Amino acid sequence: KQEVTQIPAALSVPEGENLVLNCSFTDSAIYNLQWFRQDPGKGLTSLLLIQSSQREQTSGRLNASLDKSSGRSTLYIAASQPGDSATYLCAGQYGNKLVFGAGTILRVKS
């Protein structure tokens, strides 16, 4: 069964801190790994997509890595800001569907 797990479930950090969110997946036959942001009561916004043949992707202050052999991905956020407060979801694409983790709730305190 394809399962995605995210650790920690919640994280609170002071503004300016660098942080790492973790994602693990049980089935390494992953087509790609995606990170999304979700604000309360809203839909999902795509942040980064890493193809299975890639090791990392970067966008601004965000960097995501993928290690298929260990079944892990990390999302690194540099110099966190209060506006980064949201739920961060990772998802593995298997065939036609995305399998999501439960998310990490991030709060950045000013």
Next chain:
Amino acid sequence: DTGVSQDPRHKITKRGQNVTFRCDPISEHNRLYWYRQTLGQGPEFLTYFQNEAQLEKSRLLSDRFSAERPKGSFSTLEIQRTEQGDSAMYLCASRPMGDTQYFGPGTRLTVL
């Protein structure tokens, strides 16, 4: 705005009633997905359309659920004889030939 739109944004219904949700994908996105998200969980895949063909359905999609995508444009998701366990956020996403899925704002269903 050319993003994915969903209607209604909120729906409150009584147990046993039927409800229908609509999703309008981004123009020319031939792939459309429905997901369900309950509080504190990530979205769970329900079904997938490529153009008008429904190519995959999750076991979560019981016989009370039906989805259509006539003419390969907008899609509807109907839930018959709603139950309290159907209360959730229903998310629609569309996807072009690339890999990124673009999500709509969701329809929040509350079954009393």
